[in-house]
Amino acid sequence: MAPRQIKMPVKVNSDTEAEEIFSQRKRPESGRYLLQVDRQTKGSYKTSEAAQSAALEIKTEYPIVQVSIYDSVENSHRLVELPGDAS
Numbered sequence: 182m183a184p185r186q187i188k189m190p191v192k193v194n195s196d197t198e199a200e201e202i203f204s205q206r207k208r209p210e211s212g213r214y215l216l217q218v219d220r221q222t223k224g225s226y227k228t229s230e231a232a233q234s235a236a237l238e239i240k241t242e243y244p245i246v247q248v249s250i251y252d253s254v255e256n257s258h259r260l261v262e263l264p265g266d267a268s
Contacts, residue, residue: 215251217258222251236261 212225214232218239226232232250240248240261248261 213252213254215253217249217251219247220249233261237263 212227212232214226214229215222216224216226216232216235216239223239224235226235229250229252236248236250239246240263244263250259250261251257252259
C-alpha cells in the first residue's frame, strides 16, 4: 500500500491579519465611563451623559437590576435609580 500524501492549506502571512484579538475576559475599553449591570461591565462611553442615557434605558426596562456607572479616571461608582424612585 502506498503512503497517502496530505495537502495542507497554504498560510498567507499578511500584515492586515495581525490584528490583536481580545479574549472574553479582557475587552478593549474605549471610553472613560463604564456601564455596569449587576457588577458586570456591559459597555463604555466617552461622556457621562451617554452613559447615563444608556443606564436609564436599561433601568426602565429592567427595574430590578442594579445599574451603575463607573468613572475610570476618578475611580468612583454612581448608582443609577429611576426618576421619582424613593427606595
